[in-house]
Amino acid sequence: MFGLTGDFIGQFCQPLRLQYPRLDAIVQCMTLFESHYGSLKSGIGRVAAFGARIAFPPVCVGCRRIVAEPGTLCPQCWLDLRHLERPWCAVFGTPFSHDMGTGFLSAAAIADPPPFDRARAAVAYDGVARRIVQNLKYRDRTDLAPWMAGWMMRAGKSLIADADVIVPVPLHRHRFFSRRFNQSAELARVIARKSGLAFAPEAVVRIRPTRRQVGLAAREREENVRGAFRIPEERDIDLRGRRVLIVDDVYTTGATVSSMTRAVLKHKPAGVDILTFARVIADT
Numbered sequence: 470m471f472g473l474t475g476d477f478i479g480q481f482c483q484p485l486r487l488q489y490p491r492l493d494a495i496v497q498c499m500t501l502f503e504s505h506y507g508s509l510k511s512g513i514g515r516v517a518a519f520g521a522r523i524a525f526p527p528v529c530v531g532c533r534r535i536v537a538e539p540g541t542l543c544p545q546c547w548l549d550l551r552h553l554e555r556p557w558c559a560v561f562g563t564p565f566s567h568d569m570g571t572g573f574l575s576a577a578a579i580a581d582p583p584p585f586d587r588a589r590a591a592v593a594y595d596g597v598a599r600r601i602v603q604n605l606k607y608r609d610r611t612d613l614a615p616w617m618a619g620w621m622m623r624a625g626k627s628l629i630a631d632a633d634v635i636v637p638v639p640l641h642r643h644r645f646f647s648r649r650f651n652q653s654a655e656l657a658r659v660i661a662r663k664s665g666l667a668f669a670p671e672a673v674v675r676i677r678p679t680r681r682q683v684g685l686a687a688r689e690r691e692e693n694v695r696g697a698f699r700i701p702e703e704r705d706i707d708l709r710g711r712r713v714l715i716v717d718d719v720y721t722t723g724a725t726v727s728s729m730t731r732a733v734l735k736h737k738p739a740g741v742d743i744l745t746f747a748r749v750i751a752d753t
């Protein structure tokens with residue numbers, strides 16, 4: 470119980486901790502309490518978990534119907550979720566209806582090659598996947614991040630195997646302070662922890678506040694994010710000569726991750742790949 474509170478403050482309220490030393494002291498007290506009374510905590514924790522389960526039964530991450538296990542989908546939502554599977558375009562990870570053989574590219578990848586090497590996403594951005602993304606982004610459902618990251622790791626297995634460092638798409642600091650957390654960083658943090666890869670959330674910064682991309686046409690999206698990212702000089706070391714895995718929640722037209730890739734490429738990485746939870750698929 471205390472660990473959870475401490476972690477919450479530790480992870481999501483870092484800016485507040487820096488501003489308010491007293492809050493930092495409270496977190497440290499909680500950590501101390503936890504280390505000294507671990508066994509007591511585990512007893513309290515079990516009782517609390519039992520009580521919480523009765524008071525707050527686990528609900529579907531897509532629709533909030535009651536389910537057997539926390540962090541799972543109900544059967545209806547499971548059927549609605551479209552996992553992106555092979556055979557797929559070697560660059561964009563978009564599924565083909567027929568197996569074209571290894572390394573085959575989609576028409577989009579041939580006509581307009583992106584600046585990054587490969588992009589992969591776990592699910593099509595539609596229906597329940599859209600609700601899950603919006604719950605994480607706008608309703609502070611950070612409890613969804615580990616579950617979403619698990620599916621991303623499955624879809625991006627080979628990208629993770631090749632990567633040296635994970636970098637989330639950053640928010641502009643104004644948006645970070647109004648929203649309090651960056652959903653891409655939450656996903657990236659879990660993937661880095663589970664895979665043991667380096668996590669560099671400050672390697673790239675968004676230097677100008679961009680309009681929300683929702684509702685913009687492809688060309689407007691490109692204009693909106695052009696030159697929006699910069700790498701602080703001291704962060705060159707995070708990127709140079711390394712394979713960079715950029716993590717975001719949704720891939721729509723690719724304008725944001727392409728703009729960020731171009732900024733990263735100026736620092737001569739060994740390569741850049743993109744991993745998102747969901748991706749807009751034209752035929753859905």
Ligand SMILES: [Zn+2]
Binds near residue numbers: 543546
């Ligand atoms: Zn459901």
